Amino acid sequence: MPHPLHSFFAPQSIALIGASRDHEKIPGRLLAMLRKNEYPGRLYLINPNYAEIDGLACYKSIADVGAAVDLAIIVIPARAVLAALEQCAAAGVKNAVIISSGFAEEGGESAAMQDAIAALATRTGMRISGPNAEGFYSQVQRVAATFSPAVDVKPDVMPLVATTRRIGIVAQSGGIGFAIFNRARALGIALSYVVSAGNESDLGAGEFFEFMVQDATTDVILLFIEGIRDVDKFLAAAGRAAALKKPVIVVKVGRSQAGGRAAASHTASMAGWSAAYDAVFAKYGFIVSNDLDEAVTTAAVLATNPLPAGDRVAVLTVSGGAGIWGADSVSVQGLQVPELSPAIQAEIMKLLPSYGTARNPIDVTAQGVNSGGLQRSIDLLAASDEVDAILVVLSLSSDVRMPFKEI
Incomplete structure (x- = not known):
């Protein structure tokens, strides 16, 4: 059975109340973000001042849509919001996002308007996000119900x-x-x-x-x-x-x-x-x-990465100082940096120059990186049951970053 908020985050139809042609203003940016992200559902624009916007029909009110609406995005002056919500409830709209500001954050009469919105939600069962919200973005369903530039689509990137x-x-x-x-x-x-x-x-x-x-x-x-x-x-x-x-x-x-x-x-x-x-x-x-x-x-x-099975961490580094720092950082977080057994230390030392260290932290040295000792040490530890995770500290001059690895 779908979650009650499924129709909120994955609406099959959206009504944009307060739609605008001006993409430099928030109502116009909301429409632009929905279309740029290729929202796959039905889109209804509500604004009595237009017959169409960007090739889409524009309705005078939500009552004129004549079709089921899963989500209404409301971006109109604060004093008009409650009436718009009443119309949405009467039309059977399931959910609403109120982008408009000027409610409880202002106090006084504006706070009372927000109380009326809460009461409407309780009375009608319509689920309401906001007011004073920036909306949401559902990447999987391609629903950009927000004016945030973070969801803008740049085809050349x-x-x-x-x-x-x-x-x-x-x-x-x-x-x-x-x-x-x-x-x-x-x-x-x-x-x-x-x-x-x-x-x-x-x-x-x-x-x-x-x-x-x-x-x-x-x-x-x-x-x-x-x-x-x-x-x-x-x-x-x-x-x-x-x-x-x-x-x-x-x-x-x-x-x-x-x-x-x-x-x-x-x-x-x-x-x-x-x-x-x-x-x-x-x-x-x-x-x-x-x-x-x-x-x-x-x-x-x-x-x-999957979650480690335990709290034992091996610290591998090309720098002795970085190894000490890494071990301190891991320990401060309540994790263990156990000394490795003589057997696995002996195997690792076969891969390192004589001045390397295999106790844990493990200093493979720059020479160990060039000879392949770093990767083979990781492989040995990954096959071992002595540690649960590996922290690899590499030179910041490299573009390659190696994260924690679960054992």
Whole structure:
């Protein structure tokens, strides 16, 4: 049975409410991104001011479409959003993404409008993402329901492909979510979904997280969190991810007093008590990162390699100093760098010059690289039951990068 959010992330039909011919503005960019990414479903444009846009018929209202609509993307002034949602509900639209801003993040009467959106979702059963969202991108289904330039298609640029295993991104900041995607793509890492949760009037980060946990095309999950509202759903998803051994990387912001204030004004989210979040992350085995590039690199490692069976790591290097540094870094993370048995050390030393080291860290030296000792040492360790993973540290002057390798 399909997941309840399947029609959200893989809609067979989309209505763009507030469509525009101007590709320099957000409504026009939304249409351009959908078409450039070759969205395969039916696309309905809603704007009473046009008869057609870019060769597509334009309807005065969602009621005029006369066909089933899985997803409405709404990008109109904030004060017109609630009425548009009522029309969508009456027309049987299943899901909506509200790109429009000017709701709870502004407070006062604007916050009341967001409360009315939440009430509508509860009353009608329509699932709503946003407001104040940057939308989402589903790479597998080619659904670019976002105005982010990260999903722009450049026909003259060949994409780098390092793996077919995919990462899914849930972000409480659209800009950061798509920045993570952009960095991952530069490393050749495939994506399943990236979704911006926005103000979470209805759908929250926890529910998006839960979807990716059960999704067969998502192998690694990366979360960018300010504060969790749908706590029960988040915890249930965390437990299921742990049971399935699906890796979860989390970046939690809003830990400082200033960061907490910024989170509150960004999406009207309270960042919460850092210790409570850290306790949850530890309980469910999340990998916590405080650096964007570190988080993406960690996701890349997990997407390109199976999980190691244990915590024993062999460190192979062409530089003694780099080997010490690598061993320290591994140990700080709570992993072991065990001394290898005399038997395997003897086999490795046959591949190295006399000034090499085989105890672990293993210094194959530059001469060992030239003679093939590096690769053959890796092969020996891969066949050994003494370590569970191999960390290879190479010269940065080389264009070849060798990641962790599971034994």
